[in-house]
Amino acid sequence: xxxxxxxxxxxxxxxxxxxxxxxxxxxxxxxxxxxxxxxxxxxxxxxxxxxxxxxxxxxxxxxxxxxxxxxxxxxxxxxxxxxxxxxxxxxxxxxxxxxxxxxxxxxxxxxxx
Amino acid sequence: xxxxxxxxxxxxxxxxxxxxxxxxxxxxxxxxxxxxxxxxxxxxxxxxxxxxxxxxxxxxxxxxxxxxxxxxxxxxxxxxxxxxxxxxxxxxxxxxxxxxxxxxxxxxxxxxxx
Numbered sequence: 641x642x643x644x645x646x647x648x649x650x651x652x653x654x655x656x657x658x659x660x661x662x663x664x665x666x667x668x669x670x671x672x673x674x675x676x677x678x679x680x681x682x683x684x685x686x687x688x689x690x691x692x693x694x695x696x697x698x699x700x701x702x703x704x705x706x707x708x709x710x711x712x713x714x715x716x717x718x719x720x721x722x723x724x725x726x727x728x729x730x731x732x733x734x735x736x737x738x739x740x741x742x743x744x745x746x747x748x749x750x751x752x753x
Numbered sequence: 754x755x756x757x758x759x760x761x762x763x764x765x766x767x768x769x770x771x772x773x774x775x776x777x778x779x780x781x782x783x784x785x786x787x788x789x790x791x792x793x794x795x796x797x798x799x800x801x802x803x804x805x806x807x808x809x810x811x812x813x814x815x816x817x818x819x820x821x822x823x824x825x826x827x828x829x830x831x832x833x834x835x836x837x838x839x840x841x842x843x844x845x846x847x848x849x850x851x852x853x854x855x856x857x858x859x860x861x862x863x864x865x866x867x
Contacts, residue, residue, distance in 0.1 A: 646795075674855065683757070683843050683858030684796065729795050739786065739847055740809055741856060743795030 643667050646730050646744030653751050659717040661747045663730035666711065670732035674741070675704065675715050678727045687728070688715070720751045757859035759844050765865045766834050774829040774862045776844030785827040786856065787819060788843040796843055802827055803849055831864075839866045 645664045653659045665673075672691060676684035690697045690704045690713065697704045701720075706713045717724055730744040758777045766772050778785050784803045788796035798811035802821035816832040825846070831838055841863050845856035 644795075681860065683845075683860050684856075685858065686855050689855065731795075739784070739801065739856070740798045740811065741786075741796075742798070746793075746795050 643742045644730060644732050644744040646747060648747060649745060650748045651750070653717075653720045653749065655720060655722060655751055655753050657720050657751075659715075659720045659724070659749055659751070661715045661728055661730065661749075662712065663714065663744050664710075664712045665732050667732070667734070667742075668711070669734045670742075672733045673704070673706065673713050674731050674733070675702075676729045676731060676743070678729065678746075684729060717749075720749075722751045722753055725749055725751050757844055757846050757857055759842075759859035759862050761862055762860065763863045763865075765867060767867050768834055768836060770834050770866075771830065771832045772834060772864060774831075774842050774844075774864075776827045776829070776846075776859060778825045778827065778844075778846035779857045782846035782848050782857065783825050784847045784849045785821055785825065786845045786847070787827070787829045788845060788858075789813075790841040790843055790861070792840070799829070834866045836866050839864060 674689035675687045677687045678684040688699050688702050692708050701718045703716045727746045727748045729746045733741045760775050786801040787799040790796045799813050801809040805821045818830045820828045841861040843861045845858045
């Protein structure tokens with residue numbers, strides 16, 4: 641059962657363009673929504689995160705938009721750079737006794753010069 | 754600050770064998786979680802350890818077991834290996850009481866089962 645659905649699975653963007661990755665969740669008990677970035681041969685690393693009481697969070701070129709009623713959230717990467725080429729995972733967690741994090745399937749982003 | 758370290762980085766086993774993977778958590782972190790990442794998939798939660806006890810488990814059979822030691826390092830043991838166990842196994846550490854999903858991952862141990 642995929643509790644966090646992510647799309648697209650792959651994305652090619654021109655340098656300077658906007659990369660958009662979308663996610664949807666089912667479990668309304670989720671109360672924290674992080675995005676992780678993973679480079680080949682490395683473990684995932686936290687990129688940016690949001691709580692459901694906030695509709696948008698921006699950190700540099702990265703912005704999360706959150707729609708609680710639709711149970712959807714998205715990552716926007718502005719002015720995409722070749723160095724942003726990586727796999728991005730949306731995720732969700734709740735505090736039901738432990739920090740189990742449920743990940744989406746991942747989006748492989750390639751930014752071409 | 755020392756990050757999460759895992760060993761070995763790569764290993765090959767045959768079906769039916771047993772494997773032990775090791776993890777040293779980041780300094781100051783007392784909770785360790787293990788995730789399985791199959792090729793082309795997101796990480797899947799296996800279990801979490803806090804105060805040397807398992808306190809959360811995902812949909813994995815009992816042949817997946819673990820330990821946490823007093824220094825917060827951890828082991829993942831998998832018995833009776835199956836071909837589908839081939840994956841990247843990620844260890845993540847965090848601070849208990851942190852009200853977030855922030856995990857600090859190691860680079861993983863890539864297991865191939867033949």
